[in-house]
Amino acid sequence: MSTAATRTAGPDHLWTVDEHLEDILATVRPLEPIELQLLDAQGCVLVEDITVPVSLPPFDNSSMDGYAVRVTDVAGASEEFPAVLTVIGDVAAGHAEPLRVGPGETARIMTGAPLPPGAEAVVPVEWTDGGLGDGPVTGMRARSQAPEAATGHVHVYRSAEARAHVRAKGSDVKAGDRALDAGTVLGPPQIALLAAIGRGTVRVRPRPRVVVMSTGSELVQPDEQLADGQIYDSNSFALTAAARDAGAIAYRVGAVADDAETLRDTIEDQLVRADLMVTTGGVSVGAYDVVKEALSSVGDEDEEGAGIDFRKLAMQPGKPQGFGSIGLDHIPLLALPGNPVSSYVSFELFVRPAIRALMGLEDVHRPRTRATLTTDKALTSPKGRRQFLRGTYADGEVTPVGGAGSHLVAALALADALIVVPEDVESVEPGTEVEVVLLR
Template sequence: MTATADAEAAANELTPLADYLGSVLRRLRALPPLDLDLTQAHGNVLAEDVVAPHAFPAFDQAAVDGYAARWEDISGGGRGPSYVPAPSGTPGGRTIRLNVVGDLGAASWRPVRLTPGSCFSVAAGAPLPVAADVVVPVEWTDQGMAAVEIFRTPKRGYGVRRAGEELPAGTLLARAGTYVSPALVAVFAATGIGHVVVRPSPRVVIVATGDELVDVGRGSQPGQVVDANSHALTAAAAEVGALAYRVGICDDDPEGLRGLLEDQTLRADLIITTGGTGTGPGDMVRRILSRREGGRAGPVTFTDVALYPGTALGFGTVGAEEVPVVCLPGDPGAALIGFEVLARPAIQLLAGAEPVFRPSVRAHLLETVSSPGGLREFRPAHVAERRGGGYTVQPLRGGPFTLSGLAEANGLLVLGERVTTAAAGSTVDVLLLDRRR
């Protein structure tokens, strides 16, 4: 049997990524909802539909600084206005003069009424006088105090915001599953909402395992590898919106690992480990967490998935509370790809967010690339919009394992299990990464 045939046979024994993700995500449930004060709700996902209890605007109000008037007075249809010669260069050759009978600010609350030939000086946000149906901007006038001359006539309704014209009472403001953004907080507050029911942000604990690991602040050397994974995965979990806690490094000690995971179940909704998922002599995580005891299977099942890089992934629960645990490979590039395809969707599901996966686009491939057969490859790439619509994608040098490529990438080029070569000019799938720059 040739080397190619051996590779294809091995790939056929792997679990398809889609099947694996489906089996994992079906075991997870969104966290129980919480009733939170509006000031604490930002960044969470709504657990219930939200309906406006009050209208917005709550009352008729001025939208601009100016003079609230009756349109029939300033249009010439009423009996009240006085016409005077217009300043040089004014269109129409005449202005309209109205008596200013008072001032209204945003804090004014007494109801007032306009009489023919009169107006009120108003600030933006001030309640409108009864019978007012237009606000003349202050720059269209001589800004008079006792009487005002109007040089331009706006259309009826200009500068006016009617009660409920934007959001009537009873309007559905947001559905369950909606992310609470700053603008949505403003909408809730403006319509009289002080509390909302949301899914809490998942508490995610990250643990790096391996006797070889040392903390940051030094360089790697033979027998010692700087722990990049726990720092990177903590940042990745925080980017999704989780409350991320980096525990740090755990040696390959069976009792130490079990005790650490048991302790972390008290403060975690999800635990992520990195390292030790393979079958080599030093891969203790797989050996410890999948060990059968008392005739029962271990708490975590490790699966060889048709994924490149990082085929070996683990998922299960630990502790009496059965806290979900995701086990990712130890290679930093494979760990970050594993986070994207498995841990990130799990966090989104726990948070009640929809959709759980990154958005994707179809893009024009700029360079021919090869891919291992039988594996779904995720390769760092740069995505750009084309003039006239559509996208192009440029694979980054070094392939999927390179940290520098992942740091530069704004997308992940996805090559399916049956793809061994993707030619330049072909159309491929690309996951869009959220990079805040």
């Protein structure tokens, strides 16, 4: 982990959104790679190209339950004139019998079993009498039942082309092919591929460990009784869920009271399991000094580059922000405002990219697009601030939900996009094309 970026701006400097984000991404570095078992590597980013050591499938095999045949032996077979073949044995998946199919012969074969030498195709069991008898039949019918042992003869009622119902060796991937590229995020399909080619472990950047805590003496945990002046702590739940959604292993810490010593002790206790820390609340005027005091003396504050810088951003919501690194290992810490919408928007703009950078991803940002604003009246925005309004996006159109208030949690729950109003725009008319950050 690198030390915090040099911050030369004075205390009265109004940071832009881009400046603040650049400062964060200049500080955060990808976590060191480790070797993990496959299931432990889910959600992690590969740091090596994966080459296939063995072809998939590793041998020609049957895609059906049926009979392995020579094409010439079933040529012209029909309901009226079936081909009658001698069954020489069974070929089951995972147990290849030393059988060779000669002229006039067949082997009963199971799905996934290797195609025996001499055979050129597979006829499904439904195209046969299942080896149940040698007598003539009238009318095609599904004959899926077969005797317990393959003996005697089988009647085949259809011809088959070469390689019919045969999965060719290497038809999925061939030995020497590149299976996965470095930088791939390992999801269930990628885990399946790694297992299929025999990889039990893989070298990845681990998922970042993110500790989330709310601050505020007024906060109460859900299911507890509210007293006068108290509210439920929703921020820590929202941000922990958001961190997990971003790919992190997230730990939620219960709300900490507005006391510098308590906050400092809590943060120091949590450093041992953190690659990134996120606090919410206590960064605006009022509680500012308490949080500043706590965060400026956590761990080894004398280490070069350590410390938290509190700043004002030219954005709405989310003007007050804090960022820096703490402790001997220079763990990055982002201090977000306490209002729910401000906190969540700040997470999407700053914390999520930091998490993705720790993972080693090249593209750390949410996708953006242009959309037509659909609303009954013009949107207003404060001059000199980049505003992020909640909205719903569909089919190239975006509709605002809720107002500009930073406390509107219900409206936030309906939103799947952020409408971006630039700093130099004070009004946006209906029908205007706007930039949209897609949240889902």
